[in-house]
Amino acid sequence: xxxxxxxxxxxxxxxxxxxxxxxxxxxxxxxxxxxxxxxxxxxxxxxxxxxxxxxxxxxxxxxxxxxxxxxxxxxxxxxxxxxxxxxxxxxxxxxxxxxxxxxxxxxxxxxxxxxxxxxxxxxxxxxxxxxxxxxxxxxxxxxxxxxxxxxxxxxxxxxxxxxxxxxxxxxxxxxxxxxxxxxxxxxxxxxxxxxxxxxxxxxxxxxxxxxxxxxxxxxxxxxxxxxxxxxxxxxxxxxxxxxxxxxxxxxxxxxxxxxxxxxxxxxxxxxxxxxxxxxxxxxxxxxxxxxxxxxxxxxxxxxxxxxxxxxxxxxxxxxxxxxxxxxxxxxxxxxxxxxxxxxxxxxxxxxxxxxxxxxxxxxxxxxxxxxxxxxxxxxxxxxxxxxxxxxxxxxxxxxxxxxxxxxxx
Amino acid sequence: xxxxxxxxxxxxxxxxxxxxxxxxxxxxxxxxxxxxxxxxxxxxxxxxxxxxxxxxxxxxxxxxxxxxxxxxxxxxxxxxxxxxxxxxxxxxxxxxxxxxxxxxxxxxxxxxxxxxxxxxxxxxxxxxxxxxxxxxxxxxxxxxxxxxxxxxxxxxxxxxxxxxxxxxxxxxxxxxxxxxxxxxxxxxxxxxxxxxxxxxxxxxxxxxxxxxxxxxxxxxxxxxxxxxxxxxxxxxxxxxxxxxxxxxxxxxxxxxxxxxxxxxxxxxxxxxxxxxxxxxxxxxxxxxxxxxxxxxxxxxxxxxxxxxxxxxxxxxxxxxxxxxxxxxxxxxxxxxxxxxxxx
Numbered sequence: 001x002x003x004x005x006x007x008x009x010x011x012x013x014x015x016x017x018x019x020x021x022x023x024x025x026x027x028x029x030x031x032x033x034x035x036x037x038x039x040x041x042x043x044x045x046x047x048x049x050x051x052x053x054x055x056x057x058x059x060x061x062x063x064x065x066x067x068x069x070x071x072x073x074x075x076x077x078x079x080x081x082x083x084x085x086x087x088x089x090x091x092x093x094x095x096x097x098x099x100x101x102x103x104x105x106x107x108x109x110x111x112x113x114x115x116x117x118x119x120x121x122x123x124x125x126x127x128x129x130x131x132x133x134x135x136x137x138x139x140x141x142x143x144x145x146x147x148x149x150x151x152x153x154x155x156x157x158x159x160x161x162x163x164x165x166x167x168x169x170x171x172x173x174x175x176x177x178x179x180x181x182x183x184x185x186x187x188x189x190x191x192x193x194x195x196x197x198x199x200x201x202x203x204x205x206x207x208x209x210x211x212x213x214x215x216x217x218x219x220x221x222x223x224x225x226x227x228x229x230x231x232x233x234x235x236x237x238x239x240x241x242x243x244x245x246x247x248x249x250x251x252x253x254x255x256x257x258x259x260x261x262x263x264x265x266x267x268x269x270x271x272x273x274x275x276x277x278x279x280x281x282x283x284x285x286x287x288x289x290x291x292x293x294x295x296x297x298x299x300x301x302x303x304x305x306x307x308x309x310x311x312x313x314x315x316x317x318x319x320x321x322x323x324x325x326x327x328x329x330x331x332x333x334x335x336x337x338x339x340x341x342x343x344x345x346x347x348x349x350x351x352x353x354x355x356x357x358x359x360x361x362x363x364x365x366x367x368x369x370x371x372x373x374x375x376x377x378x379x380x381x382x383x384x385x386x387x388x389x390x391x392x393x394x395x396x397x398x399x400x401x402x403x404x405x406x407x408x409x
Numbered sequence: 410x411x412x413x414x415x416x417x418x419x420x421x422x423x424x425x426x427x428x429x430x431x432x433x434x435x436x437x438x439x440x441x442x443x444x445x446x447x448x449x450x451x452x453x454x455x456x457x458x459x460x461x462x463x464x465x466x467x468x469x470x471x472x473x474x475x476x477x478x479x480x481x482x483x484x485x486x487x488x489x490x491x492x493x494x495x496x497x498x499x500x501x502x503x504x505x506x507x508x509x510x511x512x513x514x515x516x517x518x519x520x521x522x523x524x525x526x527x528x529x530x531x532x533x534x535x536x537x538x539x540x541x542x543x544x545x546x547x548x549x550x551x552x553x554x555x556x557x558x559x560x561x562x563x564x565x566x567x568x569x570x571x572x573x574x575x576x577x578x579x580x581x582x583x584x585x586x587x588x589x590x591x592x593x594x595x596x597x598x599x600x601x602x603x604x605x606x607x608x609x610x611x612x613x614x615x616x617x618x619x620x621x622x623x624x625x626x627x628x629x630x631x632x633x634x635x636x637x638x639x640x641x642x643x644x645x646x647x648x649x650x651x652x653x654x655x656x657x658x659x660x661x662x663x664x665x666x667x668x669x670x671x672x673x674x675x676x677x678x679x680x681x682x683x684x685x686x687x688x689x690x691x692x693x694x695x696x697x698x699x700x701x702x703x704x705x706x707x708x709x710x711x712x713x714x715x716x717x718x719x720x721x722x723x724x725x726x727x728x729x730x731x732x733x734x735x736x737x738x739x740x741x742x743x744x745x746x747x748x749x750x751x752x
Contacts, residue, residue, distance in 0.1 A: 033515075035511035064510060066503065067542070070541075072496065073500040073541045076497040076500035077437075080493065080508065105495065153576065199675075215463060220484035221490065229481055381671055
């Protein structure tokens with residue numbers, strides 16, 4: 001850690017800006033001095049690419065800005081740029097992310113620390129711009145680190161943390177930051193933008209070491225391996241994802257030291273969970289109606305709390321279980337679907353149910369699906385979910401059904 | 410690796426080899442591959458990196474030259490090499506070139522011209538990867554070469570037809586049967602002509618054949634020297650897919666040129682220049698009949714006289730009707746007909 005000199009102190013003043021989630025990510029990318037970025041239009045993530053283009057044309061950022069001819073090339077171009085040592089950024093939404101799927105698959109085993117923004121969007125058909133989390137969740141089994149942010153500030157801070165974690169030699173895996181389409185990508189809030197000097201203290205330069213593809217280091221990357229080696233390579237990926245847990249915790253601790261803000265617990269935000277009978281769980285901007293609903297219900301004497309998941313991969317199993325096992329009932333609201341899955345739940349509910357299996361204390365668990373296609377999750381939805389959780393708490397039994405919130409039957 | 414050398418986006422200046430005896434002795438593609446006997450594509454790989462030299466990065470998209478050519482622990486590549494997806498040769502070349510450029514421009518890497526070559530097969534290039542290659546050829550600020558090795562089928566996956574498989578050829582997706590003799594009735598895409606005509610700022614497009622090795626290497630060297638995104642289409646006889654004796658690969662390449670089926674040329678800054686026997690044909694030498702080429706290959710064994718004459722007529726058209734013979738398939742309206750249509 002550098003010693004603060006008067007000059008450094010003066011530079012340590014944060015700038016206060018009224019910016020959207022996408023613009024906040026672009027501020028972080030400028031501070032991180034990214035080298036290569038590829039764009040392709042699809043709403044709502046593309047606002048980040050518009051913001052970066054302005055940074056480049058305005059001279060605040062020097063980077064190769066390539067407009068690709070489709071998402072497949074968009075992700076392949078940065079993948080290759082990263083292997084020669086460039087810090088890269090990419091992103092997409094909905095079916096755009098799906099169009100890049102082949103490239104998303106190969107990025108983790110190649111150990112490419114690509115950072116992507118997923119502006120979560122419903123998948124076609126029919127067309128819809130609004131948020132659903134199924135797009136980012138496509139890659140949940142493949143070695144991508146996945147996190148969901150809730151505010152512009154969290155989007156900016158997480159982007160800086162993302163490079164630090166992904167580029168760590170112990171990890172070297174891609175990371176996707178999910179931001180709810182419209183609710184975060186397009187919504188402005190006051191955001192503190194740190195000075196470059198602080199970022200340089202926190203974020204070392206990307207160093208690919210002996211994995212660098214360069215004539216001075218003539219390696220062969222990803223030759224045909226077949227059954228001779230593939231399982232060992234999968235295991236290496238698994239170990240990297242396990243190591244990411246420690247690296248993420250280190251990064252958040254250092255972030256707090258350097259920037260003087262950020263959560264102590266990287267994995268999830270707890271809101272009034274300490275004495276809660278019912279704990280609701282969600283990811284992203286769904287926290288807003290949930291928090292307001294919880295405050296209102298608390299005024300009526302109902303002890304309700306929220307666990308907002310930040311990190312989905314790696315999944316903080318023990319920490320999540322230790323919070324949830326104290327509740328009398330838990331209710332998960334998925335902004336996604338997984339047709340034909342156990343109990344016809346969403347993805348997060350299925351994961352939490354699996355995580356709770358080894359716990360001695362397994363409170364009744366209810367699964368909800370809501371807010372699909374960008375539909376607002378209302379206070380009424382939150383009250384309804386909570387009431388059902390209370391019924392389960394009283395009966396002591398899980399409800400095997402999955403309840404859809406706010407849907408016209 | 411940071412360096413203060415000023416970045417200039419220069420390329421390596423690779424003078425042409427003046428004859429086979431002047432070719433450098435060093436090999437950058439050596440033992441370790443397991444391609445078929447008589448494989449011309451493996452020869453093209455060897456010649457390609459020999460021509461490019463040691464300060465080169467090669468990206469290889471899925472296909473024979475990945476699966477059969479580059480195996481874990483037995484890599485034949487002396488230069489840095491990386492796999493890329495089947496349809497990604499264009500984006501692999503562009504991404505690698507852009508990464509190097511960004512790092513050198515920003516002083517994060519020692520500034521020097523590094524050759525970037527991405528190769529693809531006919532399936533990966535002319536079918537799946539066409540849009541990526543096309544996009545890359547419009548990015549004039551990035552120095553990279555895309556080399557398409559065309560063995561006229563998806564040869565690694567059991568010989569299935571591609572957009573560059575010749576009319577009527579027997580492949581596992583177009584087997585001749587009792588009812589339908591020719592399942593595959595599409596004419597081969599004109600890849601090099603399409604790339605040259607459709608990308609006005611791509612400064613160099615060429616066709617090559619391994620039977621003419623020095624010319625092939627010199628075209629690679631020219632492409633890398635002239636810079637920007639460039640494209641080379643190589644016709645590679647394939648004993649397995651074409652069904653002929655492996656010792657005849659060289660002759661098969663020669664026949665493809667002598668029959669006029671595959672012309673050897675380059676388009677540099679819009680100027681067409683014919684090479685070797687293709688040049689002789691342009692200057693009046695008689696083309697060999699295509700049957701001499703077709704009937705030496707088992708994949709055309711089911712051809713009737715009718716098929717042979719149809720094939721010949723299509724090749725005749727390339728030479729007699731095309732505005733730029735065997736390169737660009739446009740025709741001018743003759744003046745009297747044009748005048749009638751104006752009325």
